[in-house]
Amino acid sequence: MTMSFDGKVAIVTGAGNGLGRSHALELAKRGAKVVVNDLGGARDGSGSSSAASQEVVRLIETMGGEAISHGANVANFNEVEDMVQQAMAKWGRVDILINNAGILRDKSFSKMLLDDFKLVMDVHVMGSVNCTKAVWEIMKQQNYGRIVMTTSSSGMYGNFGQSNYGAAKMAVLGLMNTLVLEGAKNNIRINALAPTAGTRMTEDLMPEEIVKAFAPEAVTAGMLTLCDDEAPNRFILCAGAGGYSSASIFETDGCFLPQSSQTPEQVRAHWNELTAQESQTELTSGAKQGEKFVMKAMAFMQSQH
Numbered sequence: 001m002t003m004s005f006d007g008k009v010a011i012v013t014g015a016g017n018g019l020g021r022s023h024a025l026e027l028a029k030r031g032a033k034v035v036v037n038d039l040g041g042a043r044d045g046s047g048s049s050s051a052a053s054q055e056v057v058r059l060i061e062t063m064g065g066e067a068i069s070h071g072a073n074v075a076n077f078n079e080v081e082d083m084v085q086q087a088m089a090k091w092g093r094v095d096i097l098i099n100n101a102g103i104l105r106d107k108s109f110s111k112m113l114l115d116d117f118k119l120v121m122d123v124h125v126m127g128s129v130n131c132t133k134a135v136w137e138i139m140k141q142q143n144y145g146r147i148v149m150t151t152s153s154s155g156m157y158g159n160f161g162q163s164n165y166g167a168a169k170m171a172v173l174g175l176m177n178t179l180v181l182e183g184a185k186n187n188i189r190i191n192a193l194a195p196t197a198g199t200r201m202t203e204d205l206m207p208e209e210i211v212k213a214f215a216p217e218a219v220t221a222g223m224l225t226l227c228d229d230e231a232p233n234r235f236i237l238c239a240g241a242g243g244y245s246s247a248s249i250f251e252t253d254g255c256f257l258p259q260s261s262q263t264p265e266q267v268r269a270h271w272n273e274l275t276a277q278e279s280q281t282e283l284t285s286g287a288k289q290g291e292k293f294v295m296k297a298m299a300f301m302q303s304q305h
Contacts, residue, residue, distance in 0.1 A: 003228050006031035009091045010227075011083070013037045013074050013131055014101030016052025019150075019197055022216035023098050023223055024056055028065035030224070032096065035087045036060070039073045045103035045119060048073075066091075074101045074127030077134070084134040094135045096146045096227045099128040099172070106161045117164040124150075124168035128175060136188075145188035146227040149176050151236065152194055156247055173236070180234040181285055189233040191226035194247060195219040196240025213241045251289065253279040256296035 010027045014020040016038030028034045036056045040049035053069040060067040070086060072079035087094055103123050105116035128149055139145025154162045155169025176190045183190060197216045222239035225231065236247040255273040257266055267274070283289055 003224060004031050005096070005228065008032045008095040009035070009087060009093050010096035010098065011035040011037060011087060011094060011131065011135070012098040012100060013127065014039075015056055015098075016040055019195055019216045019219055019223075020098070020100040021052075021056050022220040023100060024067070025059060025063075026217070026220045026224060027096070027098075028060040028067060029063060031065075033066040033091050034060060034068075035083060036067050036069045037072055037074070037083060037101065038069075039071055039101070041103070043103065044105055045123060074099075074131055075122040077130045080130045080134045084138070088138065093142060094138050095142070095144060096148075097131055097135050098148045098150075098223070098227065099131055100148075100150050101127050102150065102165075104162075105164060108161050109163045112164065117167075120164035121168050121171070124165070125171045125175075128172050132175070132179065136183075139183070139188050140186045143187050145183065145186070146231055147179070147183075147188065147190045148223060148226050149173070149190065149192040150195065151192045153196070153238070156194065156236075176234065177285075184233070189231045191232060191235045191237065193219070193223050193226060194236060194238040195223075196238075215241075218242050248282050250277075250280040250282055252277060253281070254292070254296075256293075256300050258300060 005027055008031070010024075010032045012020050012024040012027065012034060015024040015034075015036040020038070024034050024036050036053045038050070038053035040052055041047045048071065050069060050071050053071065057067040057069045068086065068090060070083040072083040074080060084094060101123060103120060105112070105120050107116065132147055135145065135147075149172040150169075151173050152165065152169040153159070155166045155173070158166055173192055176192050179188070179190050197214050197219045218241060219239045222237050222244050226235065226237060238245045238247055252275060255270045257270065
C-alpha cells in the first residue's frame with residue numbers, strides 16, 4: 001500500500017539542505033503540508049540565511065503542495081514557539097515533527113573548547129527538546145503525534161573527535177525513551193533515525209562517488225516509516241546507502257550476590273555470569289531494571305527458607 005501523508009502537517013527542522021530538505025520534499029510529495037525550518041547557518045552553526053528554506057518551499061509549491069518557511073533557531077524556544085504558532089494559524093494542527101537540525105564542531109576532546117561542546121549540545125539536545133515541547137500539548141489534544149529524533153552511530157558507538165556530537169546524539173535517545181512512556185496514552189509515537197548520508201555534514205569526510213551512493217533520499221525512505229500512521233514506537237532505525245538496520249540496547253540477566261558477598265572481589269568473581277548474553281533482554285523502562293534485581297533478591301530469600 002502506498003504511504004500517504006494527506007491531511008497531515010509536518011515540521012522538519014534543518015530542512016534547507018541535505019537530509020532535512022530530502023525529508024521535507026518527500027513528505028510534501030506524499031501529501032503533507034510542511035513547515036520548512038532552517039536557520040540557514042553554515043555547518044558549524046555560524047551565520048543565517050532564509051534562501052535555502054525558501055527554495056525548498058518553492059519546489060514544494062511547484063509540485064502543487066503547501067509549505068511555509070521559518071528561520072527559527074531551534075536552540076531558542078521563543079523562536080520555535082513562533083514557528084509552531086504560525087503552523088497552527090495556517091493549518092490548525094501539527095501531526096509530525098522531524099528533529100533534524102544539527103551542527104558540527106569536531107575536535108579531539110583535548111583541543112575542544114567548552115563553548116563548542118555547549119553549542120552542539122544546545123542545537124541537538126535543547127533543539128529537539130524545544131521543538132518537541134512546543135508541539136507536545138497540541139499532539140496530546142489531537143490524540144495523534146509522530147516525532148522523529150535524529151541520533152547517530154557517533155553517539156551509540158563513538159567517533160574520534162566527536163565527544164560533543166556523540167554525547168548529544170545519545171541524549172536524544174534518552175529523551176525518546178521517556179517521552180515514549182509519557183505519550184503512549186495519547187497516540188504519540190517517538191522513534192529515532194541514525195542516518196549515514198552524503199550531506200554537507202559529511203561531504204569532506206568521504207570520496208565523491210561514495211557521497212553519491214549515500215544520497216539523502218535513501219535515508220528519507222527509511223525515515224518515513226517512522227512517522228506515518230503505522231509507525232513503530234521507540235525504534236532506532238539505522239539507514240544509509242540503501243542499507244537499513246535497527247539498533248537496540250540490551251541488558252544481561254546478570255547475577256545475584258547475597259549481602260555477605262557484596263564486595264568488588266565477588267562481583268569480579270561472578271563476571272562471566274554477569275556478562276552472559278543468553279537471556280539478555282531489551283528493557284521497556286528504567287523501572288524494569290530495578291524490578292529484575294528485586295525479583296532476584298526475593299528469589300534468593302525464598303530459597304533460604
